Amino acid sequence: MSKQIAEPSDEASETTSVPQRVKSLIQRNKKVIVGVGAAAALLGYALLKHAAEQHITEGIESGExxxxxxxxxxxxxxxxxxxxxxxxxxxxxxxxxxxxxxxVDYEEEPEGYSFAGAEEIWLSSGMDEDYDFR
Known part of the structure; x- marks a missing residue:
């Protein structure tokens, strides 16, 4: 006893090439694709408008x-x-x-900075370099 293989009856089950399937999907979903594109454009516009109101976009042209x-x-x-x-x-x-x-941290002081009493400390230490805060 042999089995017969049924032929595909609808176009979705037919063997088609990938470009043909993509083209078919685009044609069937054109309204959805256009709607999503329009929504993305509207969202982009709203975000740019918000950025401009917050002054975020100023200076972008200058690269700063x-x-x-x-x-x-x-x-x-x-x-x-x-x-x-x-x-x-x-x-x-x-x-x-x-x-x-x-x-005021004396290690952060600019070179050459001196405070009152620095000379006396240096002299009283026997002119030791470790105590020279002049």
Missing amino acids: PTGRLHDRAVNSIVNGEITQEVFTCRCAEGEDHLEGPDS
Whole structure:
């Protein structure tokens, strides 16, 4: 007894090439594809508009790092005391930040910095280099 093989009756089960199948899928799903593309374009527009409102896109053309408007505080030591200047900043960090020393640490002092009594300490140590803070 032999079995007969049935011929495929519908077009989905027919043997077709990959390009033909892709073309068929695109034709059947054209509305979905167009809808997804339109949604992606609308989302991209909304994100760019939001970025422009937050001033994130300014400076991109110049190639400089840019981010949200924030403050940059710069500390420096003047006459043994910390002074601070605050500037507006748009760096990629995007949030307030502090630069420079946050306390008067004599190891951070610029070369040549001296404090009151440095000469007396040096002389009382027998002019030892380890105690020369002038």
